[in-house]
Amino acid sequence: GMQLNEKKMIGPVPGIEVGDEYQFKAELNIIGLHFNMRGGIDYMDDGNMKVATSIVSSEGSGYTDSCGSDVMFYCGEGGHKGVKVIKDQKLVAGNLALANSMERKTSVRVILGKERADHRGKDYVYDGLYMVDKYWTEKGPHGNIMYKFKLSRIAGQPSCDFFKRLV
């Protein structure tokens, strides 16, 4: 069979609208919203650097993201395995790509993952395009260095009421 996810791209995915819901990371892959089956940050080459294409903020994964109506704070990736803290996060891979997205001023697709009421998996909803405003490091709850990214939702997009955690 053919995959629908032929091309990884920055910006909106044709046919996908704000509020569209999915049940698996694998579905996000198939429809082209987010190709990273495990990781929260997906990215691609843009000239000589890698920039983020999409991020998934997923509940119940040990991260402390927060999401308001048009601003979100997203934790960088790495540094822990499950609940055990291993080491400091580094500005590499997905974290570096998000930083580059700020420098390049390229948009990032945001997908929100909410644990289902029956605790059997999560629902994922496409929340639209955001820009990376800034990033910094801070000590996480376990004392390790973590990257934090502040993103702002691009104006003019349909609202998405799937769920919003207050900042």
Place this chain on the structure above:
Amino acid sequence: GMQLNEKKMIGPVPGIEVGDEYQFKAELNIIGLHFNMRGGIDYMDDGNMKVATSIVSSEGSGYTDSCGSDVMFYCGEGGHKGVKVIKDQKLVAGNLALANSMERKTSVRVILGKERADHRGKDYVYDGLYMVDKYWTEKGPHGNIMYKFKLSRIAGQPSCDFFKRLV
């Protein structure tokens, strides 16, 4: 959204035919062929015991299954992590369920997984219904005890030429 995989069952899945192909274990879950997202053996309650509903024989996973035109030898699950051998397999969980399928004389759906040419994931094809003929233990290539199951394809089903590894 609604899942299509509402009910786990023994035997054929309505609408699914021999030869149907899929690209992800998650798809097998969605259409109801195999609900176990990781494990190769899926099973359910049948009265007071658990019996297998389906198995996935997946290439390149360290197992040494073999599959002819109507007979297959399937390795039990457990006992290793990646390439590192940990311990002997036990007659529990999926292995026990397959043994019970033999005792109960209930059919098992067989899905064959073949690594794609570009090594990006696997293709899965539904190969039809099999019966468990017998099982035994033997020393695996790393010296640990492994369960082996011999299954025979139920006659009268369409042939499936996706791939057959000679016994």
Place this chain on the structure above:
DNA sequence: TAGACGTAGA
């Protein structure tokens, strides 16, 4: 080869 905000079930 190892790491990554995966999933379901025992």
Place this chain on the structure above:
DNA sequence: TCTACGTCTA
């Protein structure tokens, strides 16, 4: 909490 024939990228 852990295991399970996952799946992709670096």
